[in-house]
Amino acid sequence: MNKRTTTALLAVLATGALALTACSGGGGSSSGSQGDELKGLSGEIGAKDFSEQYILAHITSQLLNAHGADTTANTSVVGSANVRAALEGDDFLGYWEYTGTSWITYNGNTAPVQGEEAQFAATKEADAKNGIAWLDPAPLNNTYAFAILSDKAKKLGVKTLSDIAELPVSEQTFCIESEFSTRDDGWPGLKAAYGLDVPDANVSLLDTGVIYTETAKGDTCNFGEVFQTDGRITSLDLTVMEDDKAFFPVYQGAFTLKQTTLDKYPEIADVLDEVSPLLTTEEMQKLNAQADVDGDDPEDIATDWLTEQGLI
Incomplete structure (x- = not known):
């Protein structure tokens, strides 16, 4: 084989390799094309400031883009109320919300609706009056919970939230988020429901991630506010206290967006x-x-x- 033939062959191989790389979508935000039914749809997919929301925002953006949309995930907004306001103000195309949060925080109800399907139906109906549509929900329930280091749970003999109220006040120590400390479906309501009467000194306000590590240490607090879908519960050997009075609402996740957007692009529902x-x-x-x-x-x-699921 002469030099000219070898050079030509290498060029062909290089071109083929580049083509394969382009098809594979090497970048993290790349999405393999699945159709163009959402062509013309653009905007930002919002997220609250924790990992689950970041992941859901990127899943949604990448999947929509694979069907012809041009969206990006915005994970820079802090606080549930701010994310909701961004949707209402058309700064966000949509974001994943939880039924309990919308029902109580945004729609002003003080008590949850019993039953997952009933809570979703009630929330969807309430938000329809606000011009916000809820797509079919995921099975996930990211409800609030309180967890304790498993060894400490055995030592104190606690399994339920009612058990906590029976402990000496010195053992009733809690780590919670600042937002949880003021929500009707958070600390004020929980104390009333379970008869918890602890001094402010027993309650530490911490960032979400710090709550898990401090609860695992067992020094700052015995009981930490956690989310049911958080992967750190298992990895840190925490035991979740049973909500035996069913205080916490169902927090089923679903994608929310303006009804006007859904009317213009009804295929969004099919894609998601x-x-x-x-x-x-x-x-x-x-x-x-x-x-x-x-x-x-x-x-x-x-x-x-998304790649493992064959969706992009």
């Missing part, structure tokens, strides 16, 4: 129906653990998961 049924509480725990335990990037987690 490919994802929602797969997002169980257990599956979300695994995805969250990749971010909060393994330290993986939420965008990469979303890309890998």
Whole structure:
């Protein structure tokens, strides 16, 4: 084989390799094309400021883009109320919300609706009056809970939230988020429901991630506010206290967006129906653990998961 033939062959091989690379979508935000039914749809997919929301925002953005949309995930907004306001103000195309949060925080109800399906139906109906549509929900329930180090739970003999109220006040120590401290479905309501009467000195306000590590240490607090779908519960050997009085509402996750947007692009519902049924509480725990335990990037987690599911 002469030099000219060899050079030509190498050029062909190089071109083929580049083509394969382009088809594989090497970047974290790349999405393999699945159709163009959402062509013309653009905007930002919002997220609250914790890993589950980051992952869901990237999953949603990448999947919509695979069907012709041009969206990006915005994970820079802090606080549930601010994310909701961004949707209402058309700064966000949509974001994943939880039924309990909307029902109580945004729609002004003080008590949850018993039953997952009933809570979703009531929330969807209430938000329809606000011009906000709820797509079919995922099975995941990211409800609030309180957890304690498993060895400490055995030592204190506690299994339920009612058991905590029977402990000496010195053992009733809590780590909670600042937002949880003022919500009707948070600390004020929980204290009333379970008859918890503890001094302010027994309650530490911490960032979400710090709550898990401090609860695992057992020094700052015995009981930490956690989310049911968080992967750190298992990795840190925490035991979740049973909500035996069913105080916490169901926090079933679903994608929310303006009704006007859904009317213009009804295919959004069909596309996201490919994802929602797969997002169980257990599956979300695994995805969250990749971010909060393994330290993986939420965008990469979303890309890998969608690829594994054959959705991009």
